[in-house]
Amino acid sequence: MRKQIIRLAAAAALLSAAGAAWPQAGLNAVRVGPAGPILDPDAGFWKSAKEMPVAMLPQMIAAPMHASPAVKELRVRAVHNGQWLSLRLQWKDPTKNDVMLTDQFGDQVAVELPIELKKDAPPNPMMGNKGGRVNILQWRAPFQRDVDHGEPDIRKLYPNSLVDVYPDQVLRATDARPYTGALGVDNPISRPRLSPVLDQMSEGWGTMTVKPDQHADGKGVWQDGEWRVVITLPMATESANSPRLAPGSSTLVAFAVWDGGTREVGGRKAWSSWVPLKLAK
Amino acid sequence: MAKTYNWQIGREMEYPYESARPQKQFAMVMDLNKCIACQTCTVACKTTWTSGRGQEYMYWNNVESKPYGYYPLGWDVNILSRLGVQPMDGPVYRGKTLFDAAPQGEQVLGYLPDDLDYAHPNIGEDDSLGNMAQGAFLQLPHMQWMYYLPRICNHCTYPACLGSCPRQSIYKRPEDGIVLTDQTRCRGYRECVKGCPYKKTFFNPMTRVTEKCIGCYPAVENNRQTQCTITCIGKIRMQGFISVPDRLREDNPIDYIVHVARVARPLYPQFGLEPNVYYIPPVHVPHEYLSQMFGWGVERAIASYRKAAEDRKLLGALLLFGATPEIIHHYKLEGRYTIGYDENHAEIVRVPLSEPIHIRPLYDERHQTYRTNMT
Numbered sequence: 001m002r003k004q005i006i007r008l009a010a011a012a013a014l015l016s017a018a019g020a021a022w023p024q025a026g027l028n029a030v031r032v033g034p035a036g037p038i039l040d041p042d043a044g045f046w047k048s049a050k051e052m053p054v055a056m057l058p059q060m061i062a063a064p065m066h067a068s069p070a071v072k073e074l075r076v077r078a079v080h081n082g083q084w085l086s087l088r089l090q091w092k093d094p095t096k097n098d099v100m101l102t103d104q105f106g107d108q109v110a111v112e113l114p115i116e117l118k119k120d121a122p123p124n125p126m127m128g129n130k131g132g133r134v135n136i137l138q139w140r141a142p143f144q145r146d147v148d149h150g151e152p153d154i155r156k157l158y159p160n161s162l163v164d165v166y167p168d169q170v171l172r173a174t175d176a177r178p179y180t181g182a183l184g185v186d187n188p189i190s191r192p193r194l195s196p197v198l199d200q201m202s203e204g205w206g207t208m209t210v211k212p213d214q215h216a217d218g219k220g221v222w223q224d225g226e227w228r229v230v231i232t233l234p235m236a237t238e239s240a241n242s243p244r245l246a247p248g249s250s251t252l253v254a255f256a257v258w259d260g261g262t263r264e265v266g267g268r269k270a271w272s273s274w275v276p277l278k279l280a281k
Numbered sequence: 282m283a284k285t286y287n288w289q290i291g292r293e294m295e296y297p298y299e300s301a302r303p304q305k306q307f308a309m310v311m312d313l314n315k316c317i318a319c320q321t322c323t324v325a326c327k328t329t330w331t332s333g334r335g336q337e338y339m340y341w342n343n344v345e346s347k348p349y350g351y352y353p354l355g356w357d358v359n360i361l362s363r364l365g366v367q368p369m370d371g372p373v374y375r376g377k378t379l380f381d382a383a384p385q386g387e388q389v390l391g392y393l394p395d396d397l398d399y400a401h402p403n404i405g406e407d408d409s410l411g412n413m414a415q416g417a418f419l420q421l422p423h424m425q426w427m428y429y430l431p432r433i434c435n436h437c438t439y440p441a442c443l444g445s446c447p448r449q450s451i452y453k454r455p456e457d458g459i460v461l462t463d464q465t466r467c468r469g470y471r472e473c474v475k476g477c478p479y480k481k482t483f484f485n486p487m488t489r490v491t492e493k494c495i496g497c498y499p500a501v502e503n504n505r506q507t508q509c510t511i512t513c514i515g516k517i518r519m520q521g522f523i524s525v526p527d528r529l530r531e532d533n534p535i536d537y538i539v540h541v542a543r544v545a546r547p548l549y550p551q552f553g554l555e556p557n558v559y560y561i562p563p564v565h566v567p568h569e570y571l572s573q574m575f576g577w578g579v580e581r582a583i584a585s586y587r588k589a590a591e592d593r594k595l596l597g598a599l600l601l602f603g604a605t606p607e608i609i610h611h612y613k614l615e616g617r618y619t620i621g622y623d624e625n626h627a628e629i630v631r632v633p634l635s636e637p638i639h640i641r642p643l644y645d646e647r648h649q650t651y652r653t654n655m656t
Contacts, residue, residue: 063297064447064472065386102396102474102484142489154337157486161337168334179333182464182488189468190488206448208468263393266470267447 378553
């Protein structure tokens with residue numbers, strides 16, 4: 001127990017050092033032409049943005065900890081078009097995991113931005129802190145599969161399953177609702193998705209909340225043992241829970257990545273510290 | 282980790298949260314000597330709660346054969362082998378609980394079952410694999426033995442599912458101790474599926490979050506026992522509330538059975554969760570096996586159960602099983618009856634302690650024939 005506390009303290013010290021220091025090297029979001037959400041991971045303009053490798057660290061602060069995450073590095077590029085900021089994240093992943101069963105987990109990646117950035121006190125890069133709220137945009141491979149191929153039905157997941165009748169086939173929608181579990185109470189991860197990206201906010205561990213207003217979008221493609229995922233967000237919205245960015249402004253960005261093939265989920269992840277992000281004029 | 286007191290293991294133990302016992306604690310007693318695995322409870326539960334999409338392989342209530350039946354496959358032997366051999370001499374348990382044995386950076390020792398482990402409940406469980414030896418005869422405990430183990434969520438005092446959820450999506454209701462998953466808050470990390478040693482939280486692949494036995498809380502809130510209890514044709518179950526041992530009420534049938542007569546034991550108390558389903562152990566099974574499953578006190582439980590006819594209060598409590606759909610909070614013996622009362626001491630059921638016996642003559646004069654016991 002004591003050993004664990006010492007390790008936690010050491011990790012926390014390391015974290016605050018990482019948070020307080022203002023690393024010099026950073027991402028530059030170059031300005032690109034097309035208007036609207038920037039979704040295409042294979043668009044030609046990505047070549048104009050310089051790629052930055054971001055080291056991914058084990059999550060060793062909050063239980064459940066994860067000492068040896070699968071993904072050690074993300075390769076990141078950033079672009080904007082004056083209205084939408086977009087980040088392209090690439091990492092090696094030999095297995096494409098986009099189905100969720102009891103023992104199968106989906107690949108995921110997330111981008112984190114401070115909602116309000118005070119230069120001398122950036123939020124904790126690990127999901128923010130009280131008074132240091134962050135916007136977390138999480139792309140999930142199973143959502144991408146839903147968007148690309150439609151919601152799975154049980155015969156796709158279990159080809160040999162036999163079911164006589166479901167309540168929603170014989171009851172009115174309102175009466176069948178109690179039998180639909182999380183779907184019936186509009187759990188944001190259960191309901192049918194229009195976008196593979198969840199627009200969320202957080203102010204510390206265990207406080208991650210899906211925002212009622214969803215602004216972000218994205219697209220992920222797995223090819224030849226590598227994910228290429230684009231996450232895009234409007235640079236300014238009416239929401240008080242989104243960052244406000246403008247051409248020429250600077251902010252911070254941090255990342256997290258999960259490898260579904262090694263059952264990474266929730267706190268079992270790789271994370272990065274803050275990386276400065278500058279938006280071209 | 283906080284220090285909490287677990288009366289089942291007779292000592293303080295570590296748990297991720299401070300102890301906060303509910304005002305009342307949901308509890309159930311099941312008499313394993315009477316279960317025939319008819320699965321009426323399973324079907325009642327399934328049709329009531331888990332007939333929706335994504336719940337096809339989900340049984341909040343299941344009945345498995347022991348020692349070789351499991352749902353999900355191998356659930357108890359898998360966690361027992363991970364916990365390792367522990368001293369089990371009681372009444373104070375000196376071995377490790379699952380919280381003591383948690384790996385570095387985790388809240389509880391657990392494992393995530395394979396998806397296929399849920400695929401074939403009961404398949405092959407009761408197949409006969411051999412013959413009895415020549416000259417074998419039945420004795421107690423039996424040479425060849427098996428028994429049925431009906432299981433629901435134990436609505437533990439120290440739930441490992443709750444302790445291992447990083448989002449605090451699982452909560453224990455202060456009014457009745459029922460453990461529930463918040464369906465709006467859960468994000469489907471499956472830490473609870475990994476953490477619960479009884480494997481009574483389930484991942485729904487359609488809604489992508491966890492679901493679990495809800496203790497039929499809409500029924501319990503209306504003073505009605507759970508679906509699995511009231512539909513049990515063998516009347517093996519009683520659902521009500523249990524007190525901690527130092528606040529036991531002798532007129533609460535569950536308190537009397539568990540704390541006074543001590544004929545019912547929790548399932549794997551050594552795990553340290555203080556589970557609140559209590560089992561009357563089967564009398565024909567070797568005590569070594571039962572001790573691993575129900576802890577110390579099994580021999581005493583069996584001895585007391587076999588003398589139930591001499592303990593009128595115990596007999597009275599046992600005869601209230603399956604006698605009413607309502608929750609019995611108090612009971613009393615009066616003449617040749619055991620009487621169950623609701624929370625406000627209003628009578629809800631009256632059961633005779635013994636059935637009237639009629640002895641008919643061997644020769645039936647009216648029909649001019651001999652009566653036999655052949656059908």
